[in-house]
Amino acid sequence: MRTAFQWIMSIVYVFQNAVMMLVMGILFFPWALVSPKGAMTACKTYATWALWSARWLVGIRTEVRGTVPSGAVLVPAKHQSFLDILMIYNAIPQPRFIMKYELLFTPIIGVYAWRLGCVPVRRGKRGAAIKSMLADVDSGRVAPGQLVIYPQGTRVPVGEYQPYKVGPYVLYKETGQTAVPVATNAGMFWPKGTMLRTPGLAVVEFLDPIEQGVDQKDFMHQLEDAIETGSNNLMREAGFEPDEVG
Known part of the structure:
Protein backbone atom coordinates (compact mmCIF):
# COMPACT_ATOMS: atom_id res chain seq x y z
CA MET A 1 0.00 0.00 0.00
CA GLY A 59 9.66 13.10 0.93
CA ILE A 60 13.07 13.91 -0.54
CA ARG A 61 14.93 16.26 1.76
CA THR A 62 18.10 17.90 0.47
CA GLU A 63 21.29 19.05 2.14
CA VAL A 64 24.44 20.79 0.90
CA ARG A 65 27.65 20.11 2.80
CA GLY A 66 31.15 21.49 2.62
CA THR A 67 32.34 24.90 1.49
CA VAL A 68 30.36 26.09 -1.51
CA PRO A 69 32.73 27.76 -4.00
CA SER A 70 31.99 31.34 -4.98
CA GLY A 71 34.86 32.31 -7.27
CA ALA A 72 35.92 31.18 -10.74
CA VAL A 73 36.52 27.47 -10.18
CA LEU A 74 36.09 24.12 -11.86
CA VAL A 75 33.47 21.82 -10.28
CA PRO A 76 33.93 18.14 -11.27
CA ALA A 77 30.90 16.35 -9.82
CA LYS A 78 29.48 12.89 -9.35
CA HIS A 79 26.36 12.56 -11.52
CA GLN A 80 23.71 10.02 -10.49
CA SER A 81 20.50 11.89 -11.11
CA PHE A 82 18.80 15.05 -12.38
CA LEU A 83 18.42 15.79 -8.68
CA ASP A 84 22.14 16.39 -8.18
CA ILE A 85 22.07 18.85 -11.10
CA LEU A 86 19.30 20.81 -9.37
CA MET A 87 21.09 20.76 -6.01
CA ILE A 88 24.45 21.89 -7.37
CA TYR A 89 22.83 24.53 -9.55
CA ASN A 90 20.85 25.89 -6.62
CA ALA A 91 23.89 25.91 -4.32
CA ILE A 92 26.54 27.73 -6.34
CA PRO A 93 26.16 31.43 -7.20
CA GLN A 94 27.18 31.56 -10.88
CA PRO A 95 26.82 28.05 -12.31
CA ARG A 96 27.39 26.94 -15.88
CA PHE A 97 27.70 23.45 -17.27
CA ILE A 98 29.66 21.57 -19.89
CA MET A 99 26.92 20.40 -22.24
CA LYS A 100 26.40 18.56 -25.52
CA TYR A 101 26.54 20.92 -28.50
CA GLU A 102 23.23 19.56 -29.84
CA LEU A 103 21.36 20.94 -26.80
CA LEU A 104 21.90 24.47 -28.14
CA PHE A 105 19.23 23.71 -30.75
CA THR A 106 16.62 22.53 -28.23
CA PRO A 107 13.66 24.97 -28.14
CA ILE A 108 13.86 27.41 -25.19
CA ILE A 109 16.45 25.28 -23.32
CA GLY A 110 19.12 26.17 -25.88
CA VAL A 111 18.57 29.89 -25.38
CA TYR A 112 18.75 29.54 -21.60
CA ALA A 113 21.96 27.51 -21.83
CA TRP A 114 23.55 30.10 -24.12
CA ARG A 115 22.49 33.03 -21.92
CA LEU A 116 23.83 31.27 -18.81
CA GLY A 117 27.24 30.87 -20.43
CA CYS A 118 27.17 27.07 -20.56
CA VAL A 119 29.91 25.52 -22.69
CA PRO A 120 28.62 23.49 -25.66
CA VAL A 121 31.10 20.78 -26.63
CA ARG A 122 31.24 18.97 -29.94
CA ARG A 123 32.72 15.49 -29.85
CA GLY A 124 36.50 15.78 -30.10
CA LYS A 125 36.53 19.61 -29.95
CA ARG A 126 36.66 20.32 -26.22
CA GLY A 127 39.78 22.49 -26.50
CA ALA A 128 38.09 24.88 -28.94
CA ALA A 129 35.04 25.11 -26.66
CA ILE A 130 37.16 26.03 -23.65
CA LYS A 131 39.04 28.71 -25.62
CA SER A 132 35.66 30.13 -26.71
CA MET A 133 34.44 30.17 -23.09
CA LEU A 134 37.55 32.00 -21.90
CA ALA A 135 37.14 34.54 -24.71
CA ASP A 136 33.49 35.10 -23.70
CA VAL A 137 34.58 35.77 -20.11
CA ASP A 138 37.31 38.16 -21.25
CA SER A 139 34.87 40.03 -23.50
CA GLY A 140 32.30 40.34 -20.72
CA ARG A 141 29.59 38.34 -22.53
CA VAL A 142 29.46 36.02 -19.54
CA ALA A 143 30.66 36.58 -15.98
CA PRO A 144 33.31 34.35 -14.42
CA GLY A 145 31.69 31.55 -12.48
CA GLN A 146 31.69 27.92 -11.49
CA LEU A 147 32.06 25.49 -14.41
CA VAL A 148 30.46 22.11 -13.69
CA ILE A 149 31.67 18.99 -15.49
CA TYR A 150 30.81 15.32 -14.97
CA PRO A 151 34.08 13.34 -15.04
CA GLN A 152 32.33 10.08 -15.96
CA GLY A 153 30.54 11.78 -18.84
CA THR A 154 27.06 10.50 -17.99
CA ARG A 155 24.66 9.67 -15.16
CA VAL A 156 25.95 6.61 -13.33
CA PRO A 157 23.29 4.60 -11.44
CA VAL A 158 23.89 3.74 -7.80
CA GLY A 159 26.00 0.60 -7.51
CA GLU A 160 27.56 0.93 -10.97
CA TYR A 161 30.94 2.28 -12.02
CA GLN A 162 32.11 4.17 -15.10
CA PRO A 163 35.77 5.11 -15.65
CA TYR A 164 36.73 8.74 -15.28
CA LYS A 165 37.50 10.68 -18.46
CA VAL A 166 40.37 13.12 -18.90
CA GLY A 167 38.10 16.13 -19.59
CA PRO A 168 38.33 17.60 -16.07
CA TYR A 169 42.12 17.68 -16.29
CA VAL A 170 41.98 19.40 -19.70
CA LEU A 171 39.76 22.09 -18.15
CA TYR A 172 41.95 22.31 -15.05
CA LYS A 173 45.01 22.89 -17.24
CA GLU A 174 43.38 25.21 -19.82
CA THR A 175 41.56 27.47 -17.33
CA GLY A 176 44.22 27.55 -14.62
CA GLN A 177 41.44 27.21 -12.05
CA THR A 178 41.20 25.29 -8.80
CA ALA A 179 39.04 22.16 -8.95
CA VAL A 180 36.40 21.57 -6.26
CA PRO A 181 35.16 17.95 -6.42
CA VAL A 182 31.56 17.13 -5.47
CA ALA A 183 30.17 13.87 -4.08
CA THR A 184 26.51 12.85 -3.90
CA ASN A 185 24.03 10.11 -3.04
CA ALA A 186 21.12 11.70 -4.96
CA GLY A 187 20.59 8.68 -7.21
CA MET A 188 19.33 6.66 -4.27
CA PHE A 189 16.18 8.79 -4.11
CA TRP A 190 15.77 9.96 -7.71
CA PRO A 191 17.14 7.05 -9.75
CA LYS A 192 17.82 6.94 -13.45
CA GLY A 193 15.24 5.26 -15.68
CA THR A 194 12.16 5.34 -13.46
CA MET A 195 9.51 7.81 -12.31
CA LEU A 196 9.60 6.44 -8.75
CA ARG A 197 10.99 8.90 -6.22
CA THR A 198 11.78 7.55 -2.74
CA PRO A 199 11.99 9.52 0.52
CA GLY A 200 15.26 10.23 2.31
CA LEU A 201 18.07 12.73 2.70
CA ALA A 202 19.82 13.55 -0.59
CA VAL A 203 23.20 15.19 -0.11
CA VAL A 204 25.72 16.95 -2.31
CA GLU A 205 29.05 17.57 -0.62
CA PHE A 206 31.69 20.00 -1.82
CA LEU A 207 35.05 18.42 -1.03
CA ASP A 208 38.57 19.74 -0.46
CA PRO A 209 39.86 21.67 -3.49
CA ILE A 210 42.63 20.48 -5.79
CA GLU A 211 44.86 23.49 -6.29
CA GLN A 212 46.84 24.23 -9.43
CA GLY A 213 50.21 22.55 -10.02
CA VAL A 214 49.17 18.88 -10.03
CA ASP A 215 50.14 16.73 -13.04
CA GLN A 216 47.58 14.70 -14.98
CA LYS A 217 48.18 11.34 -13.31
CA ASP A 218 48.02 12.72 -9.77
CA PHE A 219 45.07 14.99 -10.60
CA MET A 220 42.97 12.16 -11.98
CA HIS A 221 43.86 9.92 -9.02
CA GLN A 222 43.01 12.61 -6.46
CA LEU A 223 39.79 13.51 -8.25
CA GLU A 224 38.45 9.97 -8.56
CA ASP A 225 39.49 9.00 -5.04
CA ALA A 226 37.83 12.08 -3.53
CA ILE A 227 34.55 11.81 -5.47
CA GLU A 228 34.14 8.04 -5.20
CA THR A 229 35.11 7.87 -1.52
CA GLY A 230 32.87 10.81 -0.67
CA SER A 231 29.91 9.43 -2.64
CA ASN A 232 30.33 5.96 -1.15
CA ASN A 233 30.33 7.43 2.35
CA LEU A 234 27.13 9.37 1.63
CA MET A 235 25.47 6.26 0.22
CA ARG A 236 26.47 4.22 3.26
CA GLU A 237 25.04 6.94 5.47
CA ALA A 238 21.74 6.47 3.62
CA GLY A 239 21.79 2.69 4.01
CA PHE A 240 23.42 1.43 0.79
CA GLU A 241 26.68 -0.51 0.80
CA PRO A 242 28.55 0.26 -2.44
CA ASP A 243 31.22 -1.95 -3.96
CA GLU A 244 34.70 -0.54 -3.63
CA VAL A 245 36.37 0.08 -6.99
CA GLY A 246 40.09 0.62 -7.49
Whole structure:
Protein backbone atom coordinates (compact mmCIF):
# COMPACT_ATOMS: atom_id res chain seq x y z
CA MET A 1 0.00 0.00 0.00
CA ARG A 2 2.84 2.38 0.91
CA THR A 3 4.66 1.57 -2.33
CA ALA A 4 1.51 2.25 -4.39
CA PHE A 5 1.06 5.60 -2.64
CA GLN A 6 4.70 6.51 -3.30
CA TRP A 7 4.24 5.68 -6.98
CA ILE A 8 1.15 7.89 -7.18
CA MET A 9 2.89 10.80 -5.48
CA SER A 10 5.96 10.29 -7.67
CA ILE A 11 3.85 10.55 -10.83
CA VAL A 12 2.18 13.69 -9.45
CA TYR A 13 5.60 15.16 -8.68
CA VAL A 14 7.06 14.37 -12.11
CA PHE A 15 4.00 15.79 -13.89
CA GLN A 16 3.81 19.05 -11.93
CA ASN A 17 7.58 19.46 -12.22
CA ALA A 18 7.40 19.22 -16.01
CA VAL A 19 4.53 21.71 -16.11
CA MET A 20 6.37 24.18 -13.90
CA MET A 21 9.52 23.90 -16.02
CA LEU A 22 7.49 24.74 -19.13
CA VAL A 23 5.55 27.57 -17.47
CA MET A 24 8.64 29.19 -15.97
CA GLY A 25 10.58 28.72 -19.18
CA ILE A 26 7.94 30.61 -21.14
CA LEU A 27 7.29 33.32 -18.53
CA PHE A 28 10.96 34.20 -18.10
CA PHE A 29 11.84 33.77 -21.79
CA PRO A 30 11.65 37.46 -22.84
CA TRP A 31 13.86 38.49 -19.92
CA ALA A 32 16.27 35.63 -20.62
CA LEU A 33 16.57 36.73 -24.25
CA VAL A 34 17.82 40.19 -23.30
CA SER A 35 19.75 39.43 -20.11
CA PRO A 36 21.75 36.58 -18.60
CA LYS A 37 20.27 37.67 -15.26
CA GLY A 38 16.82 36.72 -16.56
CA ALA A 39 18.02 33.25 -17.53
CA MET A 40 19.73 32.80 -14.16
CA THR A 41 16.66 33.95 -12.23
CA ALA A 42 14.42 31.56 -14.19
CA CYS A 43 16.65 28.55 -13.58
CA LYS A 44 17.22 29.35 -9.91
CA THR A 45 13.47 29.79 -9.41
CA TYR A 46 12.73 26.46 -11.08
CA ALA A 47 15.44 24.62 -9.10
CA THR A 48 14.11 26.05 -5.84
CA TRP A 49 10.59 24.94 -6.72
CA ALA A 50 11.69 21.45 -7.77
CA LEU A 51 13.60 20.89 -4.51
CA TRP A 52 10.85 22.37 -2.33
CA SER A 53 8.09 20.32 -3.97
CA ALA A 54 10.23 17.15 -3.81
CA ARG A 55 10.26 17.47 -0.02
CA TRP A 56 6.50 17.88 0.34
CA LEU A 57 5.27 15.55 -2.39
CA VAL A 58 7.71 12.62 -2.31
CA GLY A 59 9.66 13.10 0.93
CA ILE A 60 13.07 13.91 -0.54
CA ARG A 61 14.93 16.26 1.76
CA THR A 62 18.10 17.90 0.47
CA GLU A 63 21.29 19.05 2.14
CA VAL A 64 24.44 20.79 0.90
CA ARG A 65 27.65 20.11 2.80
CA GLY A 66 31.15 21.49 2.62
CA THR A 67 32.34 24.90 1.49
CA VAL A 68 30.36 26.09 -1.51
CA PRO A 69 32.73 27.76 -4.00
CA SER A 70 31.99 31.34 -4.98
CA GLY A 71 34.86 32.31 -7.27
CA ALA A 72 35.92 31.18 -10.74
CA VAL A 73 36.52 27.47 -10.18
CA LEU A 74 36.09 24.12 -11.86
CA VAL A 75 33.47 21.82 -10.28
CA PRO A 76 33.93 18.14 -11.27
CA ALA A 77 30.90 16.35 -9.82
CA LYS A 78 29.48 12.89 -9.35
CA HIS A 79 26.36 12.56 -11.52
CA GLN A 80 23.71 10.02 -10.49
CA SER A 81 20.50 11.89 -11.11
CA PHE A 82 18.80 15.05 -12.38
CA LEU A 83 18.42 15.79 -8.68
CA ASP A 84 22.14 16.39 -8.18
CA ILE A 85 22.07 18.85 -11.10
CA LEU A 86 19.30 20.81 -9.37
CA MET A 87 21.09 20.76 -6.01
CA ILE A 88 24.45 21.89 -7.37
CA TYR A 89 22.83 24.53 -9.55
CA ASN A 90 20.85 25.89 -6.62
CA ALA A 91 23.89 25.91 -4.32
CA ILE A 92 26.54 27.73 -6.34
CA PRO A 93 26.16 31.43 -7.20
CA GLN A 94 27.18 31.56 -10.88
CA PRO A 95 26.82 28.05 -12.31
CA ARG A 96 27.39 26.94 -15.88
CA PHE A 97 27.70 23.45 -17.27
CA ILE A 98 29.66 21.57 -19.89
CA MET A 99 26.92 20.40 -22.24
CA LYS A 100 26.40 18.56 -25.52
CA TYR A 101 26.54 20.92 -28.50
CA GLU A 102 23.23 19.56 -29.84
CA LEU A 103 21.36 20.94 -26.80
CA LEU A 104 21.90 24.47 -28.14
CA PHE A 105 19.23 23.71 -30.75
CA THR A 106 16.62 22.53 -28.23
CA PRO A 107 13.66 24.97 -28.14
CA ILE A 108 13.86 27.41 -25.19
CA ILE A 109 16.45 25.28 -23.32
CA GLY A 110 19.12 26.17 -25.88
CA VAL A 111 18.57 29.89 -25.38
CA TYR A 112 18.75 29.54 -21.60
CA ALA A 113 21.96 27.51 -21.83
CA TRP A 114 23.55 30.10 -24.12
CA ARG A 115 22.49 33.03 -21.92
CA LEU A 116 23.83 31.27 -18.81
CA GLY A 117 27.24 30.87 -20.43
CA CYS A 118 27.17 27.07 -20.56
CA VAL A 119 29.91 25.52 -22.69
CA PRO A 120 28.62 23.49 -25.66
CA VAL A 121 31.10 20.78 -26.63
CA ARG A 122 31.24 18.97 -29.94
CA ARG A 123 32.72 15.49 -29.85
CA GLY A 124 36.50 15.78 -30.10
CA LYS A 125 36.53 19.61 -29.95
CA ARG A 126 36.66 20.32 -26.22
CA GLY A 127 39.78 22.49 -26.50
CA ALA A 128 38.09 24.88 -28.94
CA ALA A 129 35.04 25.11 -26.66
CA ILE A 130 37.16 26.03 -23.65
CA LYS A 131 39.04 28.71 -25.62
CA SER A 132 35.66 30.13 -26.71
CA MET A 133 34.44 30.17 -23.09
CA LEU A 134 37.55 32.00 -21.90
CA ALA A 135 37.14 34.54 -24.71
CA ASP A 136 33.49 35.10 -23.70
CA VAL A 137 34.58 35.77 -20.11
CA ASP A 138 37.31 38.16 -21.25
CA SER A 139 34.87 40.03 -23.50
CA GLY A 140 32.30 40.34 -20.72
CA ARG A 141 29.59 38.34 -22.53
CA VAL A 142 29.46 36.02 -19.54
CA ALA A 143 30.66 36.58 -15.98
CA PRO A 144 33.31 34.35 -14.42
CA GLY A 145 31.69 31.55 -12.48
CA GLN A 146 31.69 27.92 -11.49
CA LEU A 147 32.06 25.49 -14.41
CA VAL A 148 30.46 22.11 -13.69
CA ILE A 149 31.67 18.99 -15.49
CA TYR A 150 30.81 15.32 -14.97
CA PRO A 151 34.08 13.34 -15.04
CA GLN A 152 32.33 10.08 -15.96
CA GLY A 153 30.54 11.78 -18.84
CA THR A 154 27.06 10.50 -17.99
CA ARG A 155 24.66 9.67 -15.16
CA VAL A 156 25.95 6.61 -13.33
CA PRO A 157 23.29 4.60 -11.44
CA VAL A 158 23.89 3.74 -7.80
CA GLY A 159 26.00 0.60 -7.51
CA GLU A 160 27.56 0.93 -10.97
CA TYR A 161 30.94 2.28 -12.02
CA GLN A 162 32.11 4.17 -15.10
CA PRO A 163 35.77 5.11 -15.65
CA TYR A 164 36.73 8.74 -15.28
CA LYS A 165 37.50 10.68 -18.46
CA VAL A 166 40.37 13.12 -18.90
CA GLY A 167 38.10 16.13 -19.59
CA PRO A 168 38.33 17.60 -16.07
CA TYR A 169 42.12 17.68 -16.29
CA VAL A 170 41.98 19.40 -19.70
CA LEU A 171 39.76 22.09 -18.15
CA TYR A 172 41.95 22.31 -15.05
CA LYS A 173 45.01 22.89 -17.24
CA GLU A 174 43.38 25.21 -19.82
CA THR A 175 41.56 27.47 -17.33
CA GLY A 176 44.22 27.55 -14.62
CA GLN A 177 41.44 27.21 -12.05
CA THR A 178 41.20 25.29 -8.80
CA ALA A 179 39.04 22.16 -8.95
CA VAL A 180 36.40 21.57 -6.26
CA PRO A 181 35.16 17.95 -6.42
CA VAL A 182 31.56 17.13 -5.47
CA ALA A 183 30.17 13.87 -4.08
CA THR A 184 26.51 12.85 -3.90
CA ASN A 185 24.03 10.11 -3.04
CA ALA A 186 21.12 11.70 -4.96
CA GLY A 187 20.59 8.68 -7.21
CA MET A 188 19.33 6.66 -4.27
CA PHE A 189 16.18 8.79 -4.11
CA TRP A 190 15.77 9.96 -7.71
CA PRO A 191 17.14 7.05 -9.75
CA LYS A 192 17.82 6.94 -13.45
CA GLY A 193 15.24 5.26 -15.68
CA THR A 194 12.16 5.34 -13.46
CA MET A 195 9.51 7.81 -12.31
CA LEU A 196 9.60 6.44 -8.75
CA ARG A 197 10.99 8.90 -6.22
CA THR A 198 11.78 7.55 -2.74
CA PRO A 199 11.99 9.52 0.52
CA GLY A 200 15.26 10.23 2.31
CA LEU A 201 18.07 12.73 2.70
CA ALA A 202 19.82 13.55 -0.59
CA VAL A 203 23.20 15.19 -0.11
CA VAL A 204 25.72 16.95 -2.31
CA GLU A 205 29.05 17.57 -0.62
CA PHE A 206 31.69 20.00 -1.82
CA LEU A 207 35.05 18.42 -1.03
CA ASP A 208 38.57 19.74 -0.46
CA PRO A 209 39.86 21.67 -3.49
CA ILE A 210 42.63 20.48 -5.79
CA GLU A 211 44.86 23.49 -6.29
CA GLN A 212 46.84 24.23 -9.43
CA GLY A 213 50.21 22.55 -10.02
CA VAL A 214 49.17 18.88 -10.03
CA ASP A 215 50.14 16.73 -13.04
CA GLN A 216 47.58 14.70 -14.98
CA LYS A 217 48.18 11.34 -13.31
CA ASP A 218 48.02 12.72 -9.77
CA PHE A 219 45.07 14.99 -10.60
CA MET A 220 42.97 12.16 -11.98
CA HIS A 221 43.86 9.92 -9.02
CA GLN A 222 43.01 12.61 -6.46
CA LEU A 223 39.79 13.51 -8.25
CA GLU A 224 38.45 9.97 -8.56
CA ASP A 225 39.49 9.00 -5.04
CA ALA A 226 37.83 12.08 -3.53
CA ILE A 227 34.55 11.81 -5.47
CA GLU A 228 34.14 8.04 -5.20
CA THR A 229 35.11 7.87 -1.52
CA GLY A 230 32.87 10.81 -0.67
CA SER A 231 29.91 9.43 -2.64
CA ASN A 232 30.33 5.96 -1.15
CA ASN A 233 30.33 7.43 2.35
CA LEU A 234 27.13 9.37 1.63
CA MET A 235 25.47 6.26 0.22
CA ARG A 236 26.47 4.22 3.26
CA GLU A 237 25.04 6.94 5.47
CA ALA A 238 21.74 6.47 3.62
CA GLY A 239 21.79 2.69 4.01
CA PHE A 240 23.42 1.43 0.79
CA GLU A 241 26.68 -0.51 0.80
CA PRO A 242 28.55 0.26 -2.44
CA ASP A 243 31.22 -1.95 -3.96
CA GLU A 244 34.70 -0.54 -3.63
CA VAL A 245 36.37 0.08 -6.99
CA GLY A 246 40.09 0.62 -7.49
